[in-house]
Amino acid sequence: MAKTTIETDIREFQAMAEKLGSFSKRDGRTLMEEQARGVINNLMLITPPSNGKTRGVAAKKRGEAAIASDVRNVFIGSTPKKAEVSSMAEMANIMHTKRRGGNIRIKRAVKQTRASRSMITNFIKVKQKGVGYLASGWASAARKLGKIRVPNWIGRHDAPGDTDFKVVTTSITATISNLVSWGSEVHGIERRMAYAVRMQTSKMRRRVDHFVQKAIKVTNR
Numbered sequence: 067m068a069k070t071t072i073e074t075d076i077r078e079f080q081a082m083a084e085k086l087g088s089f090s091k092r093d094g095r096t097l098m099e100e101q102a103r104g105v106i107n108n109l110m111l112i113t114p115p116s117n118g119k120t121r122g123v124a125a126k127k128r129g130e131a132a133i134a135s136d137v138r139n140v141f142i143g144s145t146p147k148k149a150e151v152s153s154m155a156e157m158a159n160i161m162h163t164k165r166r167g168g169n170i171r172i173k174r175a176v177k178q179t180r181a182s183r184s185m186i187t188n189f190i191k192v193k194q195k196g197v198g199y200l201a202s203g204w205a206s207a208a209r210k211l212g213k214i215r216v217p218n219w220i221g222r223h224d225a226p227g228d229t230d231f232k233v234v235t236t237s238i239t240a241t242i243s244n245l246v247s248w249g250s251e252v253h254g255i256e257r258r259m260a261y262a263v264r265m266q267t268s269k270m271r272r273r274v275d276h277f278v279q280k281a282i283k284v285t286n287r
Contacts, residue, residue: 072250074260082270089277094238095231099211101266102229102240106208108262109244110220113201114170114252126219129197132171134190139174140164143183150180154189157181170253196223200252203227203244 079101087097112118115129140161141151151157160179164172181189198220205216206227226245231238249255 072256072259074256074263076263079263079267079270082267082274085274086270089274095233098231098238098240101270102242103208103211103214104266104269105262106204106211106229106242107214108265109204109259110201110216112258112262113204115197116201122217123219126197130194133193133197136172137161137186137190137193139172140179141181141186142178143186144180146182148180149182149185151185154185154192157185157189199223199225200244200246200249203246203249204242207242207244
């Protein structure tokens with residue numbers, strides 16, 4: 067199994083949070099909770115099948131279409147008598163062997179496995195019900211904070227996730243965790259996590275710039 071813990075560089079995020087805190091009237095924990103919600107929301111927007119540009123119902127449909135395509139890349143319909151598999155559990159095992167290096171998609175097999183047409187249809191339907199499960203790990207982390215909207219197709223799942231705050235004399239830190247066991251194996255997940263943090267850093271930077279410009283106007287009066 068691939069590594070189960072992924073960390074991303076948050077030094078710029080922390081520096082910008084400190085700058086924002088010097089202008090904001092909110093207490094440190096409230097401000098950090100706000101930024102944690104922002105990061106979580108960003109993560110839900112870019113966790114497969116969402117990619118930032120395609121989101122919401124469109125992302126759900128995209129995920130369902132990808133599952134149907136992947137299944138049909140591995141299996142070819144046949145009559146029950148000619149089928150090479152007899153259960154969806156066997157089909158799931160075969161699908162797992164075809165997925166390599168954390169790749170989300172599965173290429174068409176050189177030699178597809180024969181399965182009854184009805185079983186392929188049912189297998190696709192079952193797999194499609196899992197669309198949004200990985201992103202729901204972030205939703206579980208968000209529930210501890212509240213005040214964040216979770217799309218229904220993500221919120222219908224209950225994947226493990228958590229948000230932990232630590233308050234010491236001079237700082238407040240938040241650890242956001244998606245505890246889906248295979249989440250760290252998904253190709254590109256590190257890049258997506260880093261991007262989510264950068265997105266929130268940019269939002270804070272714009273707010274800091276706004277405060278600075280406001281202060282300059284007051285000074286020049």
